[in-house]
Amino acid sequence: MARRNIFRMRIAFSDCDPAQIVYFANYFRWFDTSSHEFFTACGMPSWRETLATRGAIGTPLVDVGAKFMNSATYGEDIEIESSVVEWKTKSFVIRHVARRGETVLAEGREVRVLAIRDPENTLRIKATPIPEDFRALCE
Amino acid sequence: MARRNIFRMRIAFSDCDPAQIVYFANYFRWFDTSSHEFFTACGMPSWRETLATRGAIGTPLVDVGAKFMNSATYGEDIEIESSVVEWKTKSFVIRHVARRGETVLAEGREVRVLAIRDPENTLRIKATPIPEDFRALCE
Amino acid sequence: MARRNIFRMRIAFSDCDPAQIVYFANYFRWFDTSSHEFFTACGMPSWRETLATRGAIGTPLVDVGAKFMNSATYGEDIEIESSVVEWKTKSFVIRHVARRGETVLAEGREVRVLAIRDPENTLRIKATPIPEDFRALCE
Amino acid sequence: MARRNIFRMRIAFSDCDPAQIVYFANYFRWFDTSSHEFFTACGMPSWRETLATRGAIGTPLVDVGAKFMNSATYGEDIEIESSVVEWKTKSFVIRHVARRGETVLAEGREVRVLAIRDPENTLRIKATPIPEDFRALCE
Numbered sequence: 258m259a260r261r262n263i264f265r266m267r268i269a270f271s272d273c274d275p276a277q278i279v280y281f282a283n284y285f286r287w288f289d290t291s292s293h294e295f296f297t298a299c300g301m302p303s304w305r306e307t308l309a310t311r312g313a314i315g316t317p318l319v320d321v322g323a324k325f326m327n328s329a330t331y332g333e334d335i336e337i338e339s340s341v342v343e344w345k346t347k348s349f350v351i352r353h354v355a356r357r358g359e360t361v362l363a364e365g366r367e368v369r370v371l372a373i374r375d376p377e378n379t380l381r382i383k384a385t386p387i388p389e390d391f392r393a394l395c396e
Numbered sequence: 397m398a399r400r401n402i403f404r405m406r407i408a409f410s411d412c413d414p415a416q417i418v419y420f421a422n423y424f425r426w427f428d429t430s431s432h433e434f435f436t437a438c439g440m441p442s443w444r445e446t447l448a449t450r451g452a453i454g455t456p457l458v459d460v461g462a463k464f465m466n467s468a469t470y471g472e473d474i475e476i477e478s479s480v481v482e483w484k485t486k487s488f489v490i491r492h493v494a495r496r497g498e499t500v501l502a503e504g505r506e507v508r509v510l511a512i513r514d515p516e517n518t519l520r521i522k523a524t525p526i527p528e529d530f531r532a533l534c535e
Numbered sequence: 536m537a538r539r540n541i542f543r544m545r546i547a548f549s550d551c552d553p554a555q556i557v558y559f560a561n562y563f564r565w566f567d568t569s570s571h572e573f574f575t576a577c578g579m580p581s582w583r584e585t586l587a588t589r590g591a592i593g594t595p596l597v598d599v600g601a602k603f604m605n606s607a608t609y610g611e612d613i614e615i616e617s618s619v620v621e622w623k624t625k626s627f628v629i630r631h632v633a634r635r636g637e638t639v640l641a642e643g644r645e646v647r648v649l650a651i652r653d654p655e656n657t658l659r660i661k662a663t664p665i666p667e668d669f670r671a672l673c674e
Numbered sequence: 675m676a677r678r679n680i681f682r683m684r685i686a687f688s689d690c691d692p693a694q695i696v697y698f699a700n701y702f703r704w705f706d707t708s709s710h711e712f713f714t715a716c717g718m719p720s721w722r723e724t725l726a727t728r729g730a731i732g733t734p735l736v737d738v739g740a741k742f743m744n745s746a747t748y749g750e751d752i753e754i755e756s757s758v759v760e761w762k763t764k765s766f767v768i769r770h771v772a773r774r775g776e777t778v779l780a781e782g783r784e785v786r787v788l789a790i791r792d793p794e795n796t797l798r799i800k801a802t803p804i805p806e807d808f809r810a811l812c813e
Contacts, residue, residue, distance in 0.1 A: 269564075269567075269568040269571065270567065270691060271564050271568065271691060271697055273691065273692045274688060274692070275687065275690045275691070275692065275747075276454055276511075278456075278521065281424070281460065282421050282425045282688065285420070285424055286547075286549050289420070289421065289547075289548065289549060290547040290548065290549065293547065293609075293610075297610070303610060304414075317415065317464070317467075319464050320461070320462070320463045320464070321420065321461065321462050321464075322459070322461035322462075323459070323460050325456070325457060325458050325459070327520075328456075328520055328521055330692075331571075332571075332581060381467055382467055408707040408710065409552060409553065409706065409707065409710055410552060410558055410560065410703050410707065412552065413548060413551065413552070413553070414551045414552070414553065414555040419549055421549065425686075425688050428687065429688065432686070432687055432748075432749075470710075471720060553721075554732055554734065554789075556734075556799065559702070559706070559735045559738065560700075560703045563699040564699045582692075595693065595695075595698070595742070595745075597741065597742050598739070598741050598742070599698065599742075600738065600740075601737070601738050601739075602736065602737050603735060603737070603738075606734075606798055650693075660693065660745055
């Protein structure tokens with residue numbers, strides 16, 4: 258069974274919109290944070306370190322999706338469960354489930370690549386094959 | 397051909413992350429803003445007005461996805477083209493394309509419902525069938 | 536000695552800007568969240584409840600300031616200490632100190648009023664005198 | 675008379691909080707964006723350029739304050755007027771006024787330094803004296 262990580266947080270007033278519920282785009286932010294927490298829990302070095310040792314600057318998203326099942330509001334405690342559900346040569350897929358108790362609030366799916374700074378244009382970035390040791394840590 | 401709207405904006409420093417590129421979740425925020433601008437351009441009344449006249453509080457998202465093709469950074473001017481590409485009884489789909497000049501940066505797809513406050517729990521919301529006149533305005 | 540509350544959090548990647556440090560405006564968001572946590576810890580009812588019982592919708596800020604002493608970056612754990620340092624008839628002042636271990640990162644000062652919805656224009660809000668029991672809870 | 679710049683924008687749904695008004699911390703974000711627009715209008719090179727030519731990475735804030743006079747909500751068009759009101763050796767002060775038509779919504783004050791990356795710890799930054807030509811451009 259795949260490694261998984263649980264990221265716990267409390268919804269803030271500033272996370273909610275005039276409809277008094279979580280502004281949906283915050284779930285993408287939290288899914289991303291949960292991915293970072295997942296990597297850390299797996300023992301991955303920081304991007305600052307991988308940048309120095311391998312030129313890798315992070316795992317930017319190339320395709321992202323989410324379904325929103327139930328709304329939530331400020332003051333509520335939620336948790337996000339994250340795990341890698343698919344590995345390809347240059348990309349991998351992380352699945353997230355956000356829950357308040359037993360209630361599923363949202364499900365997300367991130368397709369990520371491992372990126373290095375584009376040597377031809379340092380304002381841009383490009384994908385690089387995922388090293389075996391990176392995958393081994395997160396599986 | 398479907399109505400479409402162009403939303404123009406400049407990327408701010410605060411929209412970018414430590415990789416010096418737009419933080420991906422901001423595209424979802426901008427797609428949502430572009431949908432609001434689209435509704436306004438179609439002549440839709442504000443949600444404050446529809447809340448008073450019909451109890452409708454907005455068009456929350458139930459399913460959202462985006463693909464990210466090219467990165468962008470602060471100081472760059474971009475535009476987002478938005479149109480409704482599908483109508484169902486209780487939901488509709490808005491497609492967004494973000495461009496910097498001829499370069500496509502990201503494509504998004506929002507599935508929205510028309511929501512009213514849940515009469516059984518005013519902290520929650522629920523979907524209601526889309527009125528003909530709403531659809532006629534946006535087509 | 537005044538009541539105080541400690542709000543603990545970890546800085547996320549998305550909280551940082553292209554200079555790789557916390558984007559300053561996030562401290563204001565966190566100070567505000569810390570104020571909400573402070574109120575909750577003091578036993579204050581939620582704004583949803585006070586809205587129903589007294590028409591009070593929250594404690595909006597009328598004057599806010601912060602000093603930034605040291606920068607911080609993602610993955611770092613910080614804490615924010617908050618307490619009310621001054622009470623006036625219609626306003627009060629909350630002081631915040633953000634620390635990473637022994638290092639003070641930022642200090643903030645919020646002047647808040649207790650607000651009700653403006654009966655003459657429901658899109659606007661107005662200040663109301665602070666009830667004794669509200670003050671007694673937070674002192 | 676000092677140079678000034680007007681930054682125009684429309685308030686988005688996502689800028690507003692459950693009280694249906696602009697979440698206050700967004701004003702700090704907009705003041706900062708308005709400062710960037712001010713620098714650009716003055717003919718300042720980008721930070722990417724100054725980083726390469728002088729090692730300067732930006733003008734981080736060391737002290738920030740704002741007063742909030744009137745609330746605003748989504749769909750409203752506002753403008754922010756910005757100008758430098760004080761110059762010191764290593765810092766300067768930018769004043770911002772946010773208006774909706776004739777109504778002043780908020781006033782802000784930013785104390786900024788010119789920063790370079792700290793040579794002793796590249797995760798941190800430090801202030802450097804403001805060059806004459808930088809000041810001449812913005813006065």
